[in-house]
Each structure stands twice: as structure tokens, then as C-alpha cells.
Amino acid sequence: MNAPLRLFAKASFKTSTRGLMLCACAGLLLTGCANYNPLATAPIDPTSPVADEVARLGRADAPFPTFADIPPKPTDQRPIAQWGKEARQLETAAAALERQTAPNTWTLNGTERFQARALAEAGPAESAASSTAATEAFARQLRERATPPPSPR
Template sequence: MNAPLRLFVKLSARPLGRGAAACVCLGALLAGCATPFAEAPVDPASPVAQDVARMVREAREEPTFASIPPIPAADRKTGDWGKAADQLELAGARLEQETAANTWTLNDTSRFVARARSEAGPDFDAAASSAAATEAFARELRERATPPPPPR
């Protein structure tokens, strides 16, 4: 390992403690200068100066705990929420069991095939969709395709 040894020197806690104490003292001194309860001055030339002065003078009615409306009687009780959650979990487990792998089969696909062929129309020809027809179509597309211009 080629790291310098000074990276592995253990520092004593004495200088760190002094620095932390100095930071706390400085923070306390500066916090004494801040007055969050003082009113900020409003520029009298500001277009909202009159509104600010009016709103500061107005007596506002602060909300109280008595103004909180009572709980409606139609709400669920605490135990009912738990019962509803249990029913939801049971429904989820039932759904997972019913949709698990190998729980369904394909039966009577001939009706589906007959309906799909009738919807395809009378011009549907199974022989036309052969590998040779596909290759001919792909060859025609390759012939019509133009390569991109070479990069400059």
C-alpha cells in the first residue's frame, strides 16, 4: 500500500472538542442577534404598503381546538378498518390462487378459429401466407430500399 502514513494517524479528541465548543458559542452569540419576532420594515413606496399596514392592524380570529368539527357518525370504527383490510388480503390471496400458473386450459379453439376466419373475409387464403410469399415480399422491399448517403 502506497498511501501516506499521515492519513492513518489518530488525532486526539482535545482539538476537536475545543473547535466544537467554539462553534457552539459562536452560534449562540449570533442567535442572540436574530429577532424573529420583530416586524420587518415595509417600503412606503411599495404598491402593497397600504394593504400590509391594514392587514397588520386587523384583529384576526385564531382557530381554537373547539373549532375542530366532531368526527362524523357515519365513519368506520377503528376495528372495522382492520376487518376491511383482512377482507382485502383474503380477496388478494384468492385472486392469486385462481390466477396461478396451470390453473386454466384452452378448450374448444375451433370456434375461435372459425370466427377469426369469417372476420378475415372470403379472400383469406392460407396458401398465400406461405414462406415463399413472405420471401418474395421481403425481396421486393429490399430492391426498393435505398441505402443512406455516405457520411461526410
């Protein structure tokens, strides 16, 4: 006998069981989809404020729109190529701004004029030298307030 042995080989129990389970699962999944119809009409809630209009617009004898109902292309808009040119200009301006404001690309110059203007707006400074007597009186007052209260005994 010269027949190949694969013709007489028996399939293992694991392989046939796995295939059978796979077919059963696929059948169950498809059975769940068989009853679902997304195009079926759903009941309209009569308490809805738009129930009358939904029923009127959902009639079966209503005319369907045709391709002639599509409005013409607007003429007051810029062409597609112009959008690309302006987007490219915007990207170029953004890149230039990033180059100009990158770290270590700018310095503060002319701050003396700003400082002089701020000092002039602030007005004259009061005398920084205070009298020693006033300072000592203030310090004595703070020490008196800082002493702990007497013990309750």
C-alpha cells in the same frame, strides 16, 4: 507520598486543543441561531394581490380560536374497525387473485370456437394458387428494375 499519579499528570496538548476547538465551533453555530426568530413578522409585499387580506388577518388584536371552535366528529363515516375489516377483505381478495393467476395455473381451452368465429369474420380466402404466367411477368419486371444503370462513360 502516597497520592495517585493521575493527580499530577499533565493533559496532553492535543486533547486540550481539540476540546477548545470543539467549544469554539459549537459557540459559532449557536451564535448564528441566536439572531434568527422564525416567529417575527415578515414584511408584506405591497404588490401581492393578497397583501390587504394578509395584513387584515395578521392583526395582533384578532381573537384566537378556542377548543369550542373545533367541529364535532362527523357521524356519517364508517367506524375505525370497519376500515380494518374492509382492508383485510381487500388483501384476502388480492391474495386469492394472485393464487388464481400465478404461472402454470391456467390453460387455454375452447380455442376451436374462437378460431372458427375469427375465420368467419375474415371472410373467404382468395385463391392461393396464382397463375405461372403472372408470376413470371412480375419476376421479369422486378429483374428489369434491379439492373444497374449504365456507366456514365
